Amino acid sequence: MNETDIPRTEAILDRLSQEWDALTPEAQKAARYVLENPAEVGVSTVREIAEAANVKPNTVVRMARQAGFEGYEDFRAPFREAIRRGAVPLEDRARWLQDIAKTGDLGGLYADMVGAAIRNIEETFASIPVQALQDAAQAIWRSRQVFTLGVGVNNANARNFTYLASTGMVQFHAIPRPGSTPVDDLAWADERDVLIAITQHPYRREVVEAVRIAREQGVTVIGISDSPASPVIRAAQHRFVTAVDTPQFFPSSVPTIALLETLLSFVIASASDEIVARVETFHRRRHQLGMYEETPE
Numbered sequence: 001m002n003e004t005d006i007p008r009t010e011a012i013l014d015r016l017s018q019e020w021d022a023l024t025p026e027a028q029k030a031a032r033y034v035l036e037n038p039a040e041v042g043v044s045t046v047r048e049i050a051e052a053a054n055v056k057p058n059t060v061v062r063m064a065r066q067a068g069f070e071g072y073e074d075f076r077a078p079f080r081e082a083i084r085r086g087a088v089p090l091e092d093r094a095r096w097l098q099d100i101a102k103t104g105d106l107g108g109l110y111a112d113m114v115g116a117a118i119r120n121i122e123e124t125f126a127s128i129p130v131q132a133l134q135d136a137a138q139a140i141w142r143s144r145q146v147f148t149l150g151v152g153v154n155n156a157n158a159r160n161f162t163y164l165a166s167t168g169m170v171q172f173h174a175i176p177r178p179g180s181t182p183v184d185d186l187a188w189a190d191e192r193d194v195l196i197a198i199t200q201h202p203y204r205r206e207v208v209e210a211v212r213i214a215r216e217q218g219v220t221v222i223g224i225s226d227s228p229a230s231p232v233i234r235a236a237q238h239r240f241v242t243a244v245d246t247p248q249f250f251p252s253s254v255p256t257i258a259l260l261e262t263l264l265s266f267v268i269a270s271a272s273d274e275i276v277a278r279v280e281t282f283h284r285r286r287h288q289l290g291m292y293e294e295t296p297e
Contacts, residue, residue, distance in 0.1 A: 008078065008123070008127070009038060009078045009079055010123070010127055010227075010228065010241055010243070011127070012067055012075070012078060013034070013035055013038060013227060013228040013229060014127075014228040014241070015067045015068060016031045016034060016035060016063075016066075016067050016228070017035065017228045017229070017233075017234065019031075019066050019067065022066065023063065023066060024059075024062075026055050026056070026059045027055075027059055027062055027063045027066065029053050029054060029055050029059075030049070030050070030053045030055050030059050030060045030063040031063050032053070032229075033049065033052055033053035034049070034053075034063070035227070035228065035229030036229050037052070038079060038227070038229075039079075040052065041075075041076055041079040042076060042079035042080040043080075044076075046060050046061065046072040049072075060072055109247060112247040113246065113247055113248070116245060116246045116247060116252065117246075117252065117254045119243070119245075120242070120243040120244060120245060120246070120252050120254055120255045121243075121254060121255050121258050123243035123255075124241070124242045124243045124255040124258070124259060125258075125259075125262075127241060128240060128259075132238065132239075132240070133262060133263060133266045134266055134270070135238060136222050136238040136240075136263060136266070137263060137266035137267045137269070137270045138270050139194055139220050139222070139237075139238065140194050140196075140222075140263075140267050140270075141267055141270045141271055143171065143192060143193055143194040143220070144171060144192035144193055145171045145172075145173060145189065145192070145193045145194070146165070146171055146172045146173065146193070146194045146195075146196065147173050147174075147175050147185060147186060147189065147193065147194070147195045147196070147219075148161050148162050148172065148173070148174050148175070148196045148198075149174075149175050149176070149182050149195060149196065149197045149198065149207055149210055150174075150197075150198040150199070150207070151176070151182075151199070151204050151206060151207060152204065153250070153253055154198040154199060154200075154253075154256070155174075157198060157253055157256050157257055157260060158174045158175075158196070158198060159174040160257070160260070161174075161196070161260040161261075161263075161264060162174035164261075164264055165264055165267070168268065168271075169267075169271070173185070175210075176206075181206065182206050182207065182209070182210035183206075183209060183210055183213050186210060186213055186214055186217070186219070189214060189217055189219045190217055190218050190219065191217075191218035191219065191220075193219050193220070194219065194220045194221075194222060195210070195211065195214045195219050195220070195221050195222070196222045196224065197210065197211045197214075197221060197222070197223055197224070197232050197236070198224045198225070198232075198256060199224075199225055199230070199232055200225060200226040200230075200242075200244055200251040200256075201225075201226055201227065201230070201251070203225070203230060203231060203232065207232060208231045208232060211223070211231070211232050211235045211236070212235065215235055220237055220238070221235060221236040221237055221238070222236060222237075222238040222240070222263075223235065223236030223238070223239050223240065224240045224242060224256060224259060224260075225240075225241065225242070226241065226242055226243070226244045226251060227241060228241055240259055240263075242255040242256050242259060243255055244256075
């Protein structure tokens with residue numbers, strides 16, 4: 001198999017998720033380990049994966065074949081390629097950054113950061129069909145309320161999305177609200193509403209719990225996360241996996257922001273003509289109130 005023929009690891013993980021119900025209980029144990037520990041595949045033999053998943057080696061082979069490969073080695077090849085391209089644990093990245101700082105070689109870091117940002121955006125959008133964005137946007141437009149949930153760094157991403165949407169629409173709410181919890185904020189949400197839930201590994205418990213509660217209440221969930229194995233992705237009706245690899249020690253927010261901005265543009269495209277008028281009114285009022293520094297013509 002040539003490098004150009006190696007499928008993306010994200011596509012393999014997605015295939016495993018799709019084939020989940022067709023797997024035997026033992027094969028599901030192997031698949032669960034792979035979905036939760038994809039970085040281990042590229043550095044582990046079939047026996048090591050089997051031992052870690054507490055199954056027999058031939059079970060791992062059957063799982064690989066279920067995903068469309070001839071055997072485990074073919075299955076492992078894309079994961080080995082991902083390692084070659086620099087996908088390493090967060091703690092190793094932090095130590096690597098410190099080493100670069102000591103040598104003063106920040107030019108290489110600059111190039112790596114820019115390259116990672118561009119690559120993440122390309123990989124993210126390459127895996128998302130236009131129809132998927134259109135379907136999610138229509139669900140948002142038809143809804144009564146839209147709750148955008150993010151904690152930690154994703155709290156800012158959720159609030160930025162909500163702020164931009166609020167220039168033309170009034171049904172958007174960033175949660176958790178100050179002094180509240182996500183579950184409290186969703187207490188009266190139902191099948192008329194949408195929850196956009198954002199989290200990356202390690203997955204925040206309050207986001208996962210909010211998604212579970214939302215599904216029980218009939219809320220439509222749009223999940224944004226970094227892996228098909230993410231509990232948020234697995235529970236969502238509309239699923240968007242973002243590539244977040246970066247030389248830094250934290251996941252990149254760049255593809256998440258780009259995805260949210262694109263999703264909002266699809267919402268506006270699906271909306272009625274009055275939205276354009278609302279946005280124009282919003283900004284005209286700001287100019288009238290002197291909120292912007294006027295520049296010479």
